[in-house]
Amino acid sequence: MYSTTATDASNFVSTFNTSYYFITGVAVILILGLTVVMLYFVFRYNKKKNKIAIQNEGNTRLEIIWTVIPVLLALAMFYFGWAGWKPMSKAPKDAINITSTARMWSFSFKYENGKQSPDLILPVNTPVKIKLISLDVIHSLYIPAFRVKSDIVPGREKMMWFLPQTVGVFSLYCAEYCGLRHSYMNSTVKVLSKEDYITWYADSSKVITEANSAAPGSEGLKIMINQGCNACHSSDGTKIVGPSYLNLFGQKQVVIRDGKEVTVTVDEEYIKRSIYEPNYEIVKGYPKDLMQSYKDVISADDLLKIIEYLKTLNDK
Amino acid sequence: MSNQKDIVEPSYLEYKGKYKGIFSWILSTDHKRIALLYLFSILSFFVIGATLGLLMKFELIAPGKTIMDAQTYNAFFTLHGIVMIFAVVIPGLPAVFGNFLLPIMIGAKDVAFPKLNLFSWYLYVAGVSLVIVSQFAGDGPPDTGWTFYAPYSFRTAGTMLPAVFGAFVLGFSSILTGLNFLVTMHRMRAPGMTWLKMPLFPWTLYATGWVQLLATPVIGITLLMIVAERTLHIGFFDPSLGGDPLLYQHLFWTYSHPAVYIMILPAMGAISEIITTFSHKTIFGYKFMVASVLAIAFVGYFVWGHHMFTSGMSGTALYTFSLLTFLVAVPSSIKVFNWISTMHQGSIDLQTPFYWAMAFIFVFMIGGFSGLVLGSLAANVHLHNTHYVVAHFHFIVFGGTGFAFFGAMHYWYPKITGKMYDTKWANIGLVLFFVGFITLYGPMFYLGFKGMPRRYFDYDEVFHAGNIISTMGSWILYSGLAIIIINLFASLKGGAKAPADPWGGKTLEWTIPSPPPVENFDEIPLITKGPYDYK
Known part of the structure; x- marks a missing residue:
């Protein structure tokens, strides 16, 4: 791209x-x-x-x-x-610190002030040190234009660093095979001028996205983009890895719980369970053990915003 | 060898043993029949693997879905890798040409343990079947890649254990073949054949034998650790049990890297035989050729870490593995210099096997040098796990082992079958194969340099042009392959009868009739001269 x-x-x-x-x-x-x-x-x-x-x-x-x-x-x-x-x-001491979290099949980047982004936003001519964390299997953060790559091994703390020298937009790929959507596990590196970066960094909203912030549920959408939910779940009815969000809320859903088929209604409790204990119930026809728990990642407040967003996807 | 004897002694193909029909093959302990058992099994797996590759390349002709979905693509590259590596290139030259020719070239009637030899073939078939069946035994289709990296491979339910067990069984086949060859060479060389009068192909099998014997047990240890992890939940590799995924990579490559030398050393041996025969000239620097084979086999044990430069090893480990990787290239370069020097002042007979040898030298150099680029730490960080790596190892493994295999096939075909093949079609097949090969894998160097990761079902538009060329190359290559194989089969019926020594070779296999009699030699020859005596 x-x-x-x-x-x-x-x-x-x-x-x-x-x-x-x-x-x-x-x-x-x-x-x-x-x-x-x-x-x-x-x-x-x-x-x-x-x-x-x-x-x-x-x-x-x-x-x-x-x-x-x-x-x-x-x-x-x-x-x-x-x-x-x-x-x-060895990274220079004055490098800015960013934490990259990789999971099947998305990256997210967290900055020192708590700001999160699905894209890697960087200031030009400033050394960057990235702490690499994987939540599931081995991934590899690869920015071809920068000539850097590092595997991200679960259970191991690793880092990579580099100095972006040109303002521009670059591709970022996962370079270690990690399953079904490996070739879609990519992101974008945006190198901004120092002034633009400071403006972006100071912006108190947690993410930058193109979403219309006035629309209902937009906060929830931002959180979901951050967490990479859309790598596996679509909002337009397409089956990717997990079920789509389209017309989901309030519907009856057949799930497998302890090996038995159970019909449940998709309500707030169900969505909470699906995010915090994703393998407790698996929607019939989908593989288990693919999603990990977001219990420590998504707060109860954020969860409500996500539910608000899901409600907007009915009857489009 | 007089004609009278030809008539008295039946060839190994005509000989009526205890059993009839298919049983005269699958229960035969004759090293020549076992070699053909391997040849047909390996060729079948090769055609399967190549067809999977062809379909994968077709999928990549355009971004997005072309003919298959991502899951199918992932299953295809996994099976392509497993079939090609474990069922084709690792046994390839040693099991087919080693079995057929090693005893003959050293003046023996068979290998040291003929029954063990047949048993090795059964282990091979059992091992390959296990690995392939295991890929379909789990919940979903196989999708781990042939490297089975932990912890991803542990998440795909069920398939890991039988797959590694299959590799373990295959490993035993490899170990026993290696052992058999080593004992044969130590104990059964014809009187007068001192070590330094032994031809180079047996020498490469000798080095390979040690690699098979010493490196393969590592995969066995890995299996035991996986069993302990899966059944007793002792954390070796899975971080969720407190294990280390890098330990798995170390163990895997400690076996799988030397396995590359199991593939390439006999290929070098076959090429040495071809070049000296068709140049009608003794090999240049025989002792250095022997020494370089042994050096490659020895240093080859200690370079596995270069598969893991971006995995997160310590700096010292990285430097050491990088340095050794560069040094292991030196003996290979010595071999190239000696091959070309052998041609100097020769009397070169341009036959199909010689063309294969020339093509081998060319693609082997490209494969070798791209390996040096990857062995360099700074360059590796960018190129690791991109299409550059795919191009490199196909140049070495398919270009090296594959070209040598077909070269050897055309060189020893008259000896094995007693027939000559159609040279014109053989050469047309070769040209298509060569052009297709370069067109298929050449653009992958460029794609990797531009940053296209490997094992990608879908890709960005910037990589489109390179992929189109590469896919077209796969069509040319595949048609060349079809012509080569059809020609060799057609010549079984239509080919002229082969004389004992169609090429003017000097090694022992050319002193006996084609096809060889059951017991190879009426009388074990007494060796007084070097292997390539053209004086």
Whole structure:
């Protein structure tokens, strides 16, 4: 959707380039050179031209030369890779801190002042340190234009850092296979000028979204966008992974509870159970154990706002 | 070898043993018949795997859904990986050509343990069946990818345990074949064949044998840990039980990386044989070729960590694995230099197997160098888990092992079947295969460089053009493959009778009739010269 390559999008583009183009350059020269030599030999020493082969069992000096030269080249290649990677392991002290939470199949980003966003909003020319948390399986946060990637391993605290150097919009992908909607687990990186970032950061509403804030239920929608609910649930009747929200509230729903089919009415209690204990009842025809509990994530107040939003989706 | 003897001694294909029909094959302990059992099983799985790949590429011709949904796509790449890795490329060259030719090339009548050899084939069939059936035994279709990464694989109910158990059974097949070959080479070389008079293909099987014997048990240990985790809830890998998903990755790659060398070493051996035969010239730097094979096998044990550069290992571990990865490339480059030097001043007979060898060298270099790009820490952070990796390992595994397999197929076909194949169709198939291969996997380097992650069912519009070219490549490749296979089968009936030595080779298999008699040699030969004596 957005750019995946840009000159100097981050401080790691140039170190990547050094390493990548050095090895690729050596590779192209050697591959072409050796291929040409091979083709020449095949042409020159074809049996039509060279009826009797001249036997030659080897040459120790040559063997030593073509052992030593590749070793030196390999060491040089290793060095550039190491030198480019070294700075990635330690974030500068003045970096701003953002916590990224990954789950099947969405990212969300939380800022130091508690602000949350489904997109990664960054100030230009300011180092950024991202704390990486996964709630379920291994994911990987990958921003191609920045040449950075880090796996997010559940149960392990990890971090990545970089310095965005160009104002612009860039793609962000999940790069570790994480199931059905892996290829839809993506987000957007928006690098703003410092002034724009400060304005955005200071905005007291918890998220930025395009939603009309005057519409009923818009608060609830914002919370749901933040939490990535729409990665699995649609609001237009489409079946993604979980049931759609369209015309959901107040309806009768057949669910499986303790292995038995039960018909329930979708009311406030049911929605609360579905969010806090999602595996207690599973809507018939849907897989279990895919959604985790949001008990510590979505407050009781926010829950009411979500319910208010769901009510707006009836009879459209 | 006189014609009289040809008539007296029946070939292994005509020999009437104790059993009839299919039983004369599936109960035979003749290493040559077992080799063909492997050949037909592996070819069948290969066609299945290739067809899955073809359908996957068709799905990727445009963003969004083309012919299948995301769930089906995920199941396809999982099965494609499992079938191709475990059922095709790991057993590939050693089980087929190793079984057929190793005893003959060292002047023996069979492998050291013929019954164990047949048992290994049964284990192979059982293991592959288990792995494939397990993928359909759980609640849903298989969707873990061939790497079964924890904890995702633990969440998909039921399939993990039988799949790893299947890999374990397959592992035993691998271990026993390795053991069998090692003992055969230690104990049954013809009188006078000192270690340094042994041809290079057996040498690569020797190195492979040790890798099979020493690396494969790791998958067994992993299985026991998974069993303990699933049944006793001891947390090894699952963080919800207090385990560590990275431990799983370490154990998995400790086996699966050396497994890459099980695939590529015999391929190098076959290529060495082909190049020396068609250049009518002894191999350049024989001792260095042997040393580099052993070096690759040895260093290859210690580079598994390069699959995990972005997983979160310590800095020291990263440097060490990166450095070793670069160093393991050196012996491979020595082999390329020696192959090309062998052609120098040769008298080159341009036959189909030689074309395969040339194509092998070309794609192997691309695969090898792209491996160095990935071995570099700074470059890896960007390219890991993108299509660049997919391109790299298809160049190495399909380009390396696959090209060598077809090269070996065309080289030893007259010996195995007693027939010559149609050279014109063989070459047309090769050209299509080669062009299709480059068109299919070449654009993936670009896609990966642009940032397209692997295992993506859907993608952004920026990746569209590359995917169109790549998909078209898959059609060319597949038609080339079809021509090659059809030609080889058609030649079984229509091909001319093959002489004992159609190519002017010097190794022992060319001194006996085609197809070889049941006992290979009437009299065990006495070896006095090196393996490639063209003087």
